[in-house]
Amino acid sequence: MKRSAIDPDRDSPTLPDIRRARLFLAALVCGTVTSLTLLLMFFGGVKTNFEEAATFGAQTTSIFAKEGGHPIHCMDSRDANGCIEGARSRSARNSVLWLGNSQLHAINQMRLGEMNAPPILFESLYPRGLDLLTFSQPNANLQEHYVLFEYLRKQLPLRLLILSIVFDDLREDGLRDEVAALTRDEQTSMALSATDIGRRLLVISRFVAKDQDTAGIAQTIQERAELTLNGWLEEQNSLWKVRPMVRGKVFYGLYVARNALFGIKATSKRKIIQGRYNDNLAALAAILNAARREGIEVVLYIAPLRGGMEIPYDSGEYARFKSDIQRLARLHNARYANLEALVPNELWDSGTESGANEVPDADFMHFQAGGHKVLAAKLEQLVTDSLANLDIRP
Amino acid sequence: MIFNSVTYIIFLVLTVCLFWLLPKRPRLWMIFLSSLTFYGFWRPEFLAVMLLSAATDYFVAMRIEATEVLARRRIWLVVSLFVNLGLLFYFKYLLFVVDNAVVVMRFFGVEVQSPVLNIVLPLGISFYTFQTISYTVDVYRKFIRAEQDFVLYGCFVTYFPQLVAGPILRAGELLYQLDAKPSFRLDTFVSGLRRILFGLFLKVVLADNISPLVDAGFGQPISAMSAIDVVTLAFLFGFQIYFDFAGYSHIAIGSARLMGISFPENFNFPYMASSPREFWRRWHISLSSWIRDYLYLPLLGVKVQDRSVGGLATASQEHGARERHPTLVLFATWGIMGFWHGANWTFVFWGLYHATFIAAYRAISLQCARFPNFIQSWGGWLITLPIVMLAWVPFRAKSVSDALGMYGKLFAPRDYFWLGMRENTYLVAAVLLVGFLGTYFFHEKGARWLYKTPALMFVVETLLMGIVAGLVFVFLRPISQFIYFQF
Numbered sequence: 001m002k003r004s005a006i007d008p009d010r011d012s013p014t015l016p017d018i019r020r021a022r023l024f025l026a027a028l029v030c031g032t033v034t035s036l037t038l039l040l041m042f043f044g045g046v047k048t049n050f051e052e053a054a055t056f057g058a059q060t061t062s063i064f065a066k067e068g069g070h071p072i073h074c075m076d077s078r079d080a081n082g083c084i085e086g087a088r089s090r091s092a093r094n095s096v097l098w099l100g101n102s103q104l105h106a107i108n109q110m111r112l113g114e115m116n117a118p119p120i121l122f123e124s125l126y127p128r129g130l131d132l133l134t135f136s137q138p139n140a141n142l143q144e145h146y147v148l149f150e151y152l153r154k155q156l157p158l159r160l161l162i163l164s165i166v167f168d169d170l171r172e173d174g175l176r177d178e179v180a181a182l183t184r185d186e187q188t189s190m191a192l193s194a195t196d197i198g199r200r201l202l203v204i205s206r207f208v209a210k211d212q213d214t215a216g217i218a219q220t221i222q223e224r225a226e227l228t229l230n231g232w233l234e235e236q237n238s239l240w241k242v243r244p245m246v247r248g249k250v251f252y253g254l255y256v257a258r259n260a261l262f263g264i265k266a267t268s269k270r271k272i273i274q275g276r277y278n279d280n281l282a283a284l285a286a287i288l289n290a291a292r293r294e295g296i297e298v299v300l301y302i303a304p305l306r307g308g309m310e311i312p313y314d315s316g317e318y319a320r321f322k323s324d325i326q327r328l329a330r331l332h333n334a335r336y337a338n339l340e341a342l343v344p345n346e347l348w349d350s351g352t353e354s355g356a357n358e359v360p361d362a363d364f365m366h367f368q369a370g371g372h373k374v375l376a377a378k379l380e381q382l383v384t385d386s387l388a389n390l391d392i393r394p
Numbered sequence: 395m396i397f398n399s400v401t402y403i404i405f406l407v408l409t410v411c412l413f414w415l416l417p418k419r420p421r422l423w424m425i426f427l428s429s430l431t432f433y434g435f436w437r438p439e440f441l442a443v444m445l446l447s448a449a450t451d452y453f454v455a456m457r458i459e460a461t462e463v464l465a466r467r468r469i470w471l472v473v474s475l476f477v478n479l480g481l482l483f484y485f486k487y488l489l490f491v492v493d494n495a496v497v498v499m500r501f502f503g504v505e506v507q508s509p510v511l512n513i514v515l516p517l518g519i520s521f522y523t524f525q526t527i528s529y530t531v532d533v534y535r536k537f538i539r540a541e542q543d544f545v546l547y548g549c550f551v552t553y554f555p556q557l558v559a560g561p562i563l564r565a566g567e568l569l570y571q572l573d574a575k576p577s578f579r580l581d582t583f584v585s586g587l588r589r590i591l592f593g594l595f596l597k598v599v600l601a602d603n604i605s606p607l608v609d610a611g612f613g614q615p616i617s618a619m620s621a622i623d624v625v626t627l628a629f630l631f632g633f634q635i636y637f638d639f640a641g642y643s644h645i646a647i648g649s650a651r652l653m654g655i656s657f658p659e660n661f662n663f664p665y666m667a668s669s670p671r672e673f674w675r676r677w678h679i680s681l682s683s684w685i686r687d688y689l690y691l692p693l694l695g696v697k698v699q700d701r702s703v704g705g706l707a708t709a710s711q712e713h714g715a716r717e718r719h720p721t722l723v724l725f726a727t728w729g730i731m732g733f734w735h736g737a738n739w740t741f742v743f744w745g746l747y748h749a750t751f752i753a754a755y756r757a758i759s760l761q762c763a764r765f766p767n768f769i770q771s772w773g774g775w776l777i778t779l780p781i782v783m784l785a786w787v788p789f790r791a792k793s794v795s796d797a798l799g800m801y802g803k804l805f806a807p808r809d810y811f812w813l814g815m816r817e818n819t820y821l822v823a824a825v826l827l828v829g830f831l832g833t834y835f836f837h838e839k840g841a842r843w844l845y846k847t848p849a850l851m852f853v854v855e856t857l858l859m860g861i862v863a864g865l866v867f868v869f870l871r872p873i874s875q876f877i878y879f880q881f
Contacts, residue, residue: 021581031859216872222435275618
């Protein structure tokens with residue numbers, strides 16, 4: 001019988017079949033045992049957040065603040081209920097929602113006791129009757145913000161939305177599982193179905209908002225069997241349990257290899273991806289439209305960007321981006337602020353710690369605690385200006 | 395049950411152990427019952443549909459064999475075709491026909507509401523109906539005797555490694571193997587293990603990780619795609635479906651080998667074909683061989699074969715002089731071939747696309763033969779690869795208009811000067827192409843040289859198996875079905 005072309009077990013002209021089979025079997029056993037032993041040695045019990053590892057520099061720390069035992073800064077569906085319950089326990093009547101990316105939760109070169117902007121702004125707004133909740137995810141795109149906004153505005157007495165707009169995030173697309181899961185909420189789903197981009201997101205969410213690992217056998221007898229077996233294997237075998245983490249490590253390794261191979265650094269130019277850019281602008285327009293309809297004030301700001309060096313974007317495209325955001329803000333009566341130069345250069349990182357001979361790989365996104373103070377102060381001012389006309393009492 | 399799961403691995407270990415431990419009769423019962431269990435793990439209620447198809451052909455084949463009167467034999471054959479194609483029509487094509495009828499009626503001004511039909515496509519129905527039809531036709535053609543033992547016959551129809559997505563086997567290839575006393579051979583067993591591991595690697599490491607890029611690419615509006623994007627997506631989906639389906643076939647072949655049973659190959663480096671015709675001798679060989687023997691050659695009026703090897707194009711070269719309406723038959727066959735894949739005009743489009751290029755190749759093949767072999771093979775490959783990859787556009791697109799929109803991009807010069815997807819997407823497509831070529835050359839040249847020395851062979855194999863086994867261990871999960879399950 002003719003063998004498959006991608007069949008690795010070729011005929012060997014020099015070895016009899018049985019000897020070749022023994023060699024193959026020995027190689028199979030040795031290779032498998034060695035491979036599993038190495039996996040066990042390297043990954044036994046180590047936990048890493050690869051999403052952050054791929055996003056942050058080596059000196060950046062994530063902080064998600066709490067107030068009175070409840071979180072006031074969350075990520076997505078995994079912790080949203082905690083934030084909502086907190087607002088309810090504080091009897092919040094005037095909620096402010098701040099949506100953004102990792103810039104909100106990451107502090108560069110953090111020292112003990114330092115805080116990021118969300119709790120600082122919370123502290124300044126709360127005595128004035130405003131209850132701030134912040135949601136941020138690494139590389140969050142505006143389509144994800146749209147889903148979060150539609151979900152949260154049904155749960156909170158929302159008076160004001162603060163939206164951080166980052167050029168990089170407009171290169172992202174679609175929904176991560178933890179945000180897509182929010183579309184299972186009926187009211188959110190109905191609200192999204194009112195716009196073209198929302199309907200597209202609902203279609204996408206059908207594919208991602210489910211238990212990914214058994215998505216191929218959903219609602220079958222095998223799904224139950226598979227979940228039971230997996231649960232048992234996770235109890236019995238520590239290596240089986242860390243498989244998702246190892247998968248993350250494999251992808252992170254590929255990411256590092258790609259960057260090394262092509263010389264990609266934080267300073268490498270990132271271009272607009274037109275389709276994604278358009279979808280994100282459509283999502284932003286949908287947010288602004290819904291907010292205006294519901295009487296929710298909006299503050300849109302261009303996020304602070306590291307100065308003192310060439311930006312990692314095409315200058316023409318970056319100018320066009322700012323102009324597009326400003327145009328949309330004007331169209332929907334939202335307050336627009338360009339805060340790209342807000343955080344002084346000395347409040348960004350001071351390069352890598354890896355050695356004097358290496359070229360520092362600057363972090364354009366995450367600043368030090370001092371930068372968070374500056375940002376919180378500026379936003380407090382913008383919020384105050386925005387709410388001047390509203391009757392809000394402590 | 396799907397192969398890329400812990401459930402299947404445990405099921406396979408138990409089945410293989412029982413296979414080698416049990417004597418003949420209990421072994422056949424065990425294969426039959428375990429195959430039904432395998433199928434029932436998806437939706438047990440659809441076992442009845444499969445058994446109806448199988449039972450019909452069991453009885454029809456015996457009726458055909460019992461008479462020498464041609465008219466009666468034909469009547470029984472029609473009964474078999476009616477039942478099998480009727481089931482296929484109901485489950486697979488009824489919704490499509492109704493939807494299209496509604497569109498046509500509305501076109502002529504007749505306002506009708508689309509009826510609400512909730513029909514679930516039974517897993518693997520396109521495969522097992524073709525298999526049972528081939529059995530009855532082979533008995534009708536007197537290629538084989540009708541099987542009297544229902545359990546043995548049931549094992550042939552339901553044998554779990556090939557039940558859901560092939561390879562589509564002929565009774566003459568499988569029945570005798572199931573009936574014979576199995577003799578354990580270490581080389582067959584080890585090669586089975588390796589095939590399973592390699593198949594899982596193609597599916598869970600490659601296909602499942604290419605899938606999100608393909609989904610995101612095809613999910614974006616056509617206006618947001620550049621010409622480069624269309625080509626990249628065609629290549630990416632081409633690799634995804636190849637790794638997915640070849641992975642399935644490897645696991646099927648490997649699982650059968652663990653029980654000492656040989657299946658014919660289903661793939662042979664299809665993207666190294668140097669002509670559109672050759673592609674179909676390398677891609678889904680068991681289906682194209684089936685189409686050749688039960689549709690294409692009978693329509694041409696030439697002699698058929700009884701083996702699921704060789705692919706669609708082989709016979710026509712030998713019988714060209716006696717063929718009836720070869721071009722018409724070619725297009726009809728390919729239209730049906732496309733329609734077999736799914737009840738959507740996109741699949742018919744895909745089939746006719748292939749027919750067009752095969753017909754074009756036929757027209758110029760004599761002129762091509764004048765070129766030196768090197769130019770024929772490598773020049774042909776350079777032209778064939780983009781042709782077969784771009785054929786995947788209608789196969790994956792949501793509608794014919796989307797497919798045409800994507801093809802339209804290829805003819806717009808301005809759409810070659812910008813990119814609409816993340817840079818990684820192009821990078822992955824390029825790496826896959828280079829990796830595929832590297833694997834081909836290693837397979838064709840490197841492995842033969844390396845494996846001359848046992849020590850070197852052991853080192854290379856250990857390294858290869860270690861990487862493959864480690865990655866399969868990490869990525870094994872039933873995150874998605876095999877693409878061909880939907881057909």
